[in-house]
Amino acid sequence: MSVLLTPAHPASSPTTPLADALGPGLDRLIEQLAATAIRRDREGGHAAAEREFIRASGLLALTIPASLGGLGGDITEFYGVVRRLARVDSALAHVFAFHHLQLYGVSLYGGPAATAHGTRHLRETAEQRLFWGNALNPADTRLTAVRESGGWRLDGAKSFCSGALGSDRLTVSATTDDGGFLIGIVPTRREGVRVEADWDAFGQRQTDSGTVRFDHVRLDNDELLQVPGVGPTPRATLRSQIAQLIMSHLYLGIAEGAFDAARGYTATRARAWAASGVARAVDDPLIQHRYGDLWLKVRAAQAVTADAVVKLKAALDRGEALTAQERGEVAIAGAEAKVLSHRAGVEVGSQLFDLTGARSTSAEFGLDRFWRNARVHTLHDPVDYKLRDLGRFQLDGQIPEPTGYS
Known part of the structure; x- marks a missing residue:
């Protein structure tokens, strides 16, 4: 018998979508990932089928409010899922966790993509079971943004872009032409975006943490999460x-x-x-x-x-x-x-x-x-x-x- 302390399932009725997702739904997902975890860890590459297991579980909507079509899970329940997944497959636990990190960013930042359009992004994610990836690596400053009419043009690259391969949306950061800094949302399939499967570390082999290249990619002003020149609030940080x-x-x-x-x-x-x-x-x-x-x-x-x-x-x-x-x-x-x-x-x-x-x-x-x-x-x-x-x-x-x- 295991002595590991597993977070208890929420006290809500077992018939609620949240309770089902954190109970039998999560148990089923863990079984699916565990069944091939050793082999996949050895082979590496993109775990397309297993990411579809995550999508089918409904847990991509875990942290989205129920009022927007999500499961309404809180931060404690979110971390409990990450930890349980990591016991059997830490790479896909990472992909899952970074998906939700991007969603938290939508809720926390103060730009128009958060304040005016954040509910749309979250609702679409819940309804369409969208997967989010990360191209925000603050240590990599190669991606630049130049002002153009009604928005920005992105050129350059970002490394360590966890979950980008196979994603539907990306959170990106870039330095601006006047020395500033912005954060925005870009659909992964937008013209000029190229996600490369070049992640080859000896561990975490299926986190899809490769390079994303941007070639004259359009970013509209209303897709900004962090506006250049506007400092983040303590809450946003x-x-x-x-x-x-x-x-x-x-x-x-x-x-x-x-x-x-x-x-x-x-x-x-x-x-x-x-x-x-x-x-x-x-x-x-x-x-x-x-x-x-x-x-x-x-x-x-x-x-x-x-x-x-x-x-x-x-x-x-x-x-x-x-x-x-x-x-x-x-x-x-x-x-x-x-x-x-x-x-x-x-x-x-x-x-x-x-x-x-x-x-x-x-x-x-x-x-x-x-x-x-x-x-x-x-x-x-x-x-x-x-x-x-x-x-x-x-x-x-x-x-x-x-x-x-x-």
Whole structure:
């Protein structure tokens, strides 16, 4: 019996669309992804069929308000789904999570695409089961926007565009001709947009995080989420905190999945070491000691990450009344979660082999995927800067400056 702490299903009636999606619907999706996860992780490429499983589940509308045709799930339920998916398939959990990150951006930013047309974008996403991808990477400044009548012309490229391949909509960021910065929405199939399948990392192989190229792509003014020259409100900057806690839940899900897979192997396949004096590997006191130590890494990450979600939810509920100090305290909680979940994902994924033995390295079991996926994804942004933020806050109370990563 698993000892992992799975978020409870909502207390609403089991006949509601939300309860069905988070109950039997999610269970079915997890079974579908788990059935081929090891093979697909080995092969890489675009998981077109599995993305259609996600689309068919209805969970692309999880965070869209029920009044707009969505399921009306809150941030806690969203992260619970990401974490459960990541236990079996962290790559598609990433694609799913980044789809919803773009939707949160539509709700948080203050440009015309959010304030005047945001409900249309969200309603269309729910009705048509649209998939959103990301071309917003703030560290890649190669995409430029030049003013033209009624809008902008986009030229250049963006890297690490998670979920872009096979998507219907893209959130994009670009530097403007006057040194500014904008964020907007572009249909993936708009003329001049080219999504390249050039993602070839040794982990997270099916996140479709390749390059998107823009060749004279039109962006209308009413498609802007962040208008150049207009600074974001503290509430709008919560998008980066939603993203950081996505990372934490992916790492935590990987750690939980790795722990469960290793424990199952030890209980059913591992052989006791000759010098242990016991017949079963699970009775070896050194094995027991090491599992206890690994579990504490997972448990600490679970507890601190749950606390960070509570703080983020409270900040979202504050709306435009959110202050910079309150936002900064959310970032501190998120940094704590990021560091501990990072450590849990990498260390459990690596150390499990000390407990499962040489035979567990067979490709048949795919146990290496947990470490590879964690190792690749934990490089999203340097965890050392999270530790710096935490230390600076403890020493002088300074909160992190809002950026695309903090």
